[in-house]
Amino acid sequence: MAKYAAGQRTGLSDVWALDVEGGRGGDGCVSFARSGGSATRGGSLRNFGRPSGGDGGRGANIWIEASDEVSDLGGVATPLLRGRRGQSGRGDMVRGKDAEDTVLRVPLGTVVRRLPRSTTEEPDTLTREAIEAARNVATEGISLEHEAMKAHYVFYPGWEDRGEILEWEKQAARTSQGRRLLEQIGRRPSTTGDSASSSTVIDVHDMIEPGQRVLVATGGQGGHGNRWFATRDRPPAKFASRGLAGEQCRLELELKQLAQVGLVGAPNVGKSTLLRAMTRARPAVASYAFTTIRPGIGVLAFEDGLQIRIADIPGLVEGAAEDRGLGLTFLRHVERTRLLLLVVDLTSNAPWCGLDTLVRELSAYKADLLQRPVLLVANKADAPQAKQNWDRWWRAWTATSPLAAIHDDLPEELASLRVQGVMAISALEQKNTERLARQIRQLVTMHE
Numbered sequence: 001m002a003k004y005a006a007g008q009r010t011g012l013s014d015v016w017a018l019d020v021e022g023g024r025g026g027d028g029c030v031s032f033a034r035s036g037g038s039a040t041r042g043g044s045l046r047n048f049g050r051p052s053g054g055d056g057g058r059g060a061n062i063w064i065e066a067s068d069e070v071s072d073l074g075g076v077a078t079p080l081l082r083g084r085r086g087q088s089g090r091g092d093m094v095r096g097k098d099a100e101d102t103v104l105r106v107p108l109g110t111v112v113r114r115l116p117r118s119t120t121e122e123p124d125t126l127t128r129e130a131i132e133a134a135r136n137v138a139t140e141g142i143s144l145e146h147e148a149m150k151a152h153y154v155f156y157p158g159w160e161d162r163g164e165i166l167e168w169e170k171q172a173a174r175t176s177q178g179r180r181l182l183e184q185i186g187r188r189p190s191t192t193g194d195s196a197s198s199s200t201v202i203d204v205h206d207m208i209e210p211g212q213r214v215l216v217a218t219g220g221q222g223g224h225g226n227r228w229f230a231t232r233d234r235p236p237a238k239f240a241s242r243g244l245a246g247e248q249c250r251l252e253l254e255l256k257q258l259a260q261v262g263l264v265g266a267p268n269v270g271k272s273t274l275l276r277a278m279t280r281a282r283p284a285v286a287s288y289a290f291t292t293i294r295p296g297i298g299v300l301a302f303e304d305g306l307q308i309r310i311a312d313i314p315g316l317v318e319g320a321a322e323d324r325g326l327g328l329t330f331l332r333h334v335e336r337t338r339l340l341l342l343v344v345d346l347t348s349n350a351p352w353c354g355l356d357t358l359v360r361e362l363s364a365y366k367a368d369l370l371q372r373p374v375l376l377v378a379n380k381a382d383a384p385q386a387k388q389n390w391d392r393w394w395r396a397w398t399a400t401s402p403l404a405a406i407h408d409d410l411p412e413e414l415a416s417l418r419v420q421g422v423m424a425i426s427a428l429e430q431k432n433t434e435r436l437a438r439q440i441r442q443l444v445t446m447h448e
């Protein structure tokens with residue numbers, strides 16, 4: 001627990017821990033059909049009609065859902081999350097309603113680890129106290145068993161006869177049907193499926209798609225109404241079973257920073273080539289647009305051990321914010337980054353012209369993306385036609401700012417970009433890429 005206090009940030013990722021408990025099932029109901037005008041309450045045994053108690057509803061399941069509408073784990077800042085109880089059954093065989101499920105929404109990129117809930121955390125003194133208390137109760141003439149009964153059964157008012165239950169349980173244990181019923185009401189260990197509390201299996205889920213859901217704790221089954229406990233010898237069963245406890249587990253939620261640096265640019269400008277040049281990642285490179293269809297992440301590793309993750313993001317086109325091209329899928333990845341490398345192609349006629357489209361798409365998706373520091377990377381500097389373009393840009397850059405000089409009426413988005421530097425490189429021939437790596441490092445660590 002100490003290791004992951006809620007909200008504690010570890011390194012580049014956020015890890016939160018919490019316990020979850022599916023809701024308890026609703027209790028079964030003890031009631032009797034009114035027959036021939038006899039009372040159903042307080043009457044003599046003979047006056048009880050047919051048992052008609054409905055079953056309890058299921059307790060709330062607890063789900064984790066990936067959502068692109070939340071951006072941090074602040075919504076799960078609670079040490080314990082318990083699902084709602086199922087509704088209790090009612091007379092006339094009316095089943096209680098299942099509780100509405102609880103859905104915890106987490107940002108895309110969250111990793112959910114499910115661990116068994118630790119039972120060793122309870123101090124031993126608690127157990128000792130419980131035994132002591134039970135002993136006192138026992139000496140007062142009420143047996144321990146009776147207390148246990150109350151945790152499992154609901155009694156008809158005024159008929160707390162545990163003898164009847166013990167008798168029923170004994171009979172039930174003789175038939176397979178009865179044993180199954182004992183299992184269902186939690187009076188016999190289950191023979192089917194493994195119990196979550198004793199399991200040491202850890203399951204891990206990557207929450208990457210919006211709407212993706214994982215069931216982390218099932219709600220407890222509702223109790224059985226008294227009609228289940230009627231036997232030929234004793235038709236008016238005066239007890240029902242209680243709802244079962246929900247599944248319990250411990251969750252560790254980790255918000256992975258998918259990458260600290262995002263490579264953005266129009267299709268075919270050489271983003272994947274640049275990632276290959278700087279990291280060991282091997283994204284596909286080809287001379288046509290949309291070679292990259294999924295964001296790939298490469299690790300820029302420095303000699304002193306520092307690692308910076310760079311995401312190669314599929315080419316951005318106009319309309320991306322409305323999900324055109326590969327639109328939203330990759331814009332979500334951009335959202336997590338701390339530094340943007342805007343890559344332009346020095347071999348195109350006007351390399352910088354695409355920039356305003358690019359920036360407009362970014363800001364249409366999320367205006368505050370433009371608050372990120374930006375490095376302008378002019379790629380393909382090795383090509384013959386690059387020099388002229390670069391010279392123009394470089395002159396402009398030293399004169400005023402790179403963007404103000406090339407646009408007569410500078411769009412607002414471009415004017416507000418936080419440009420930290422402009423650099424000509426050749427990703428293909430790995431020229432200037434080391435310098436770029438150093439600059440990336442400086443900016444990422446500065447904006448941590």
Ligand SMILES: Nc1nc2c(ncn2[C@@H]2O[C@H](COP(=O)(O)OP(=O)(O)OP(=O)(O)O)[C@@H](O)[C@H]2O)c(=O)[nH]1
Nearest residue numbers: 268269270271272273286289290291292315427428
């Ligand atoms: N001359 C030259 N060509 C380059 C350079 N970098 C990339 N290219 C070429 O440009 C083309 C596109 O490169 P990619 O790395 O696939 O471009 P991309 O930006 O990832 O493209 P998409 O994934 O389609 O968005 C390929 O033919 C590369 O060989 C460079 O520095 N110089």
Ligand SMILES: [Mg+2]
Nearest residue numbers: 271272291292
């Ligand atoms: Mg690519």
